[in-house]
Amino acid sequence: xxxxxxxxxxxxxxxxxxxxxxxxRVEFQxxxxxxxxxxxxxxxxxxxxxxxxxxxxxxxxxxxxxVCEVF
Numbered sequence: 001x002x003x004x005x006x007x008x009x010x011x012x013x014x015x016x017x018x019x020x021x022x023x024x025r026v027e028f029q030x031x032x033x034x035x036x037x038x039x040x041x042x043x044x045x046x047x048x049x050x051x052x053x054x055x056x057x058x059x060x061x062x063x064x065x066x067v068c069e070v071f
Contacts, residue, residue: 009025010024013056043065043067044065044066044068045064047059047063048063
């Protein structure tokens with residue numbers, strides 16, 4: 001993040017054996033628009049958690065990020 005503009009969203013937790021149809025809508029805050037000289041990078045990240053009591057805990061490895069589009 002170089003100029004302070006960012007937007008991100010998260011899906012719900014789901015079991016790795018499931019095959020959910022996920023849609024995460026992400027938008028900049030009202031009144032914030034990238035300029036012509038800005039670069040927008042869209043990424044998709046995955047983190048692996050394990051059920052731990054009533055919540056979840058992050059595993060120590062195995063996550064990743066895919067760059068989907070840069071414009």
